[in-house]
Amino acid sequence: MSATTMADILRVENLVVHFDTTEGRIHAVNGVSLSLEPGEVLGIVGESGSGKSVTMMSLLGLIPQPPGKIESGRALFDATNGQGVVDLLALDRPALRAIRGKHIGFIFQDPISSLNPTMNIGRQIAESLMKHLGLGEGEARKRTVELLNHVGIADAARHYDSYPHEFSGGMRQRVMIAIAVACRPKLVIADEPTTALDVTVQAQIMDLVRRLQRELDMAVIWISHDLGVVAGLADRVAVMYGGTIVECAQVDQLFDRPQHPYTAGLLGAVPSLLETNGVEERPLVSIEGSPPDLLEELNCCPFADRCSYVFARCWQERPALLSVGPQHAVACFYDMSAEANRSQ
Template sequence: MSMSTDHPHVIDVSNLSISLKNDNNSIAITRDVSFSIGRGEVLALVGESGSGKSVTALALMQLLGGNLSISSGQIVLTAIDGYSADIAKLGRNGRQIEAIRGARMGMIFQEPMSSFSPVHTIGAQIAEVVTVHEDVGRKEARRRSAELLAKVGIPDPVGALDRYPYEFSGGMRQRAMIARALVCGPSLLIADEPTTALDVTIQGQILDLLSKLKDELGMAILFITHDLGIVAQMADRVAIMYAGSIVETGSVREIFRRPSHPYTRALLEAVPRLGDIDERRRINPIAGSMPNLFEPPSGCRFHPRCPVAVHPRCSLERPPTFGSGGRLVECIHGEAELAR
């Protein structure tokens, strides 16, 4: 299917802001986050620790906890079956969001042990997702679960149904978590650093598996990672997040070849050309540290670390966003940079 207007993005996030409410004030943790992902497309969300990647991912599923909440913006999901809803409007509980979570949207993350209950079998926990979301019996749910375990490469999938999470290795648990996230055929998969805890060989296998399943199922993937090697391997497009804002988006090629935001350039310093990034690299530490999001800098949040800041403008005004479609830069130099 083409990506024309007849087939809109699977997910369209616009101006999403998440805030932390205390007794008498509210602090914007993320502000005006916008991105979209089409069918069969992988968007990598990249940024330093604490930049707001996980809270953004959680907001997409209405899973923000504690005092965090969506303060503005839209999260329009248009599922492969044609169902469409603005998740930002749904609230944390209720029939509609519960029907979406785990079915039209799936999520996998770093630590599969905490996502499975230790006291129930793997099979029961995957089958439960099916019976909650679909009108099928126990036997059919079990058959589907075994089918998914086979798809993710678990040997003896029928036998594996009756085993407990602690009987699986880390890599196997990760595969089982993927099976559970995919058993209802989601339109969007959110993967929050899903391979960070795994050794390199297993990591490679899981990434290959995700690519294969994505092509097979045509789903969109939001892939959160620190690892630029993984970005180059997995992603079609990249969104760079800094201190709660997406400062640049572009195709993998554009981001690696012509990074236009000073922060993106700092991140990529060790990776000068796309051809050189076949080896695994972590984000280079850059001078200074990420601001505390509870007391963010004024103006451009990157200004205290920016080598090309224009004073006093950058510390006073929030920079405009330049570009269009999938290529955006939030920086006062953005227009000139994009024209280079």
């Protein structure tokens, strides 16, 4: 496949992942497809347990196998111009390790468990530069200090020798971001990177990622359970539910005209109010009922038992994610747009 080229930097097709546990098989990811253009920011939102992390960990080769198993799917990634396309799911461990950190940066929720507690932070960044870019020790140190400055760590030369525990949560996350962007990757995956931080620091980290994304022209996948966070960052948003993507659209489109009852529920919208006035005023509401039992294999709509628009077909087959307009796809048998038009 190496000669193939594609316009997307990443194209995930029909990813299916399960875990075999003592309680039975957990169907964590049930046919996720998504794509990302170079330089684009894709937000992925969904409740806890909807399969966001498992999807991303699968791409990075970080699923523990067993108990996990990537049942099927492809994840075509265009590493760098000219090198052609690889299927991340088909690569062996060394090949993935070479891509991870170099061509795909990643930032997780909990930097303390991702950073090595026994190594000073300068060294942790410098090692990545030496490993992936072949820099010598002096050059890597110089670049590391620049990077620390760049991610907003004041007095970087002094902090080079600090250990992770000497830093606040926000500072540690800045270090993780420095590591993630050190090799100027074309794709960064950020999995709830601000969830553990207080609101002020959260905003600073979001600003930092947004600035770096523009400066380095990176594509970013930003995962959050908070639609508000994603709205401020993303060009496009994918909504996950029960291990599938139920809707994906440009951010304005998603907020103004949600087409899936679950998205509408998340937004606190009712169909007759689909013509709304913007993003800021929308309260997030909780939806009655509980998420689907992932121990059961999904052959109906995963949202059927919580949906106010449910009808017979929703219980009989699983809706596919289909295009309903430019850059807008939805997995639902009910036509919300028809309803919105009728009520105008």
